[in-house]
Amino acid sequence: MMKKLMLIVPSLVKGGVERVVSNLSKGLSNYYQVYVIIYHQPIEYDIEGELINLETPTGSYYKKIINTFYRIIRLKRLIKKISPDFIVSFMGNLQPILTLAPIIVSVRNNPDFFTWQEKLFLITIYKLPNVKKIITCSIGIERKLSNHYHLQNVKNIYNPINFKLIGDKLLSQKPLKFEYILAAGRLHRQKGFDILINSFARSSFKNLIKLVILGEGEERKNLEELILKLDLKNQVLLLGAVDNPFIYMKHAKFFIFSSRYEGFGNILLEVLACETPVVATDCETGTSEIIEDRKNGLLVPPKDENALQSVMEELFYDQKLYERLKANTRKSVEKYRMENIMQDWISLFKEVYHS
Structure with missing residues (x-):
């Protein structure tokens, strides 16, 4: 029986991270039962597997605060229902981490350009014990997270080309x-x-x-x-x-x-x-x-x-x-071919599963 993989991304709007999630869903569906979780519309990339929209759109500052709690609650319910073996979050990492479920998070940009809140999360929330691995998309980011922000469980996996x-x-x-x-x-x-x-x-x-x-x-x-x-x-x-x-x-x-x-x-x-x-x-x-x-x-x-x-x-x-x-x-x-990068992800899941 295939293990279950949950990929979380805020939306599937046309963008680099969203395209990576789309590619991963296609490449990894040969090895895992894939669920792609989004917080809101739009959906501009196709995915392989089951797509679930939590329907918690962005809005005013007040709405963002309310949606933080909604997303945590809905994610917790979904995780309990699906019981995934692996959860990977791409952007919008705060809410998946705060479900306290074992999780892999991805950092996709140079952290030196993060807001002060995002930098605060790096040195606090990202160090919670349920964060099993932090995945970067460049060695430069990996080094910064390890050397400047003192995060220990960091690993680089490059983005795939389809x-x-x-x-x-x-x-x-x-x-x-x-x-x-x-x-x-x-x-x-x-x-x-x-x-x-x-x-x-x-x-x-x-x-x-x-x-x-x-x-x-x-x-x-x-x-x-x-x-x-x-x-x-x-x-x-x-x-x-x-x-x-x-x-x-x-x-x-x-x-x-x-x-x-x-x-x-x-x-x-x-x-x-x-x-x-x-x-x-x-x-x-x-x-x-x-x-x-x-x-x-x-x-x-x-x-x-x-x-x-x-x-x-x-x-x-x-x-x-x-x-x-x-x-x-x-x-x-x-x-950077899909088949090469998929093997990097499979090796990561094996490492996390046996840790």
Whole structure:
């Protein structure tokens, strides 16, 4: 009889963590009976297994406090009913931990950029005895949690690439009729799209190619105003969320990852799997674990508009550099295949089960 695995994530909105949960549900369903628990809508990724919505949406500060208790109560009832062998929480970790059930939690971003409340949780709640393991998605985060926050039970497991899914998506038609460079992600200050737009505005190639940005978020209005201010309305396009970002990745001349900080940079794996060269900010955690400078991409310091402009121009004009990077893209991320990462999770569950 299959052991039961419960994966908890706030929602299945289009995002990096949510895509990881979707991939894990598919990869691990061959070995476990999978339950995916979400707190609220939307549901924009499909999963394998049983999906359960606790229907406790976010809202006002008061509602968030009330929902904390609702979620704990409903999770406790659900855990009692399903009796899972393993529980893994991705984001929104407070409530699953406070059920006091044995749990594995995942930290997905650089903790130095957490709010003071989140940092407080790290040095208190995350040290409760029911937290059996803390999983990171980059070695940089693992080291920070161990060395700076004195957490002992930390282990890194990289995010998987679903090569089959990407391969199927790349059968679609070319999405745009013009040449473009690409960026994608939540329209959030963390992602540095304002830095990218300013760098693009100063580049010598801004009238030779368009900049396309995929994704939605609270920074849309600010970015639209910046685009108008820089007179780039026809050259910088905010296309919003799309169903198939991979086909945009495949046909982009190159991809720009402009984050101010990042946990891992899952999108870099997907872009490289689509055989597209990358310019990426060398964030304190994550990026340099994926990008080897001048082998499968180019690294620049975060928040440096001049450096980003210079490196984009170099990649745009230097055809030999471009071809060399492109030739190394896909093979540099083969180790992140689903089957490899699933074995890392299976080994983790065996370790926890026997501890």
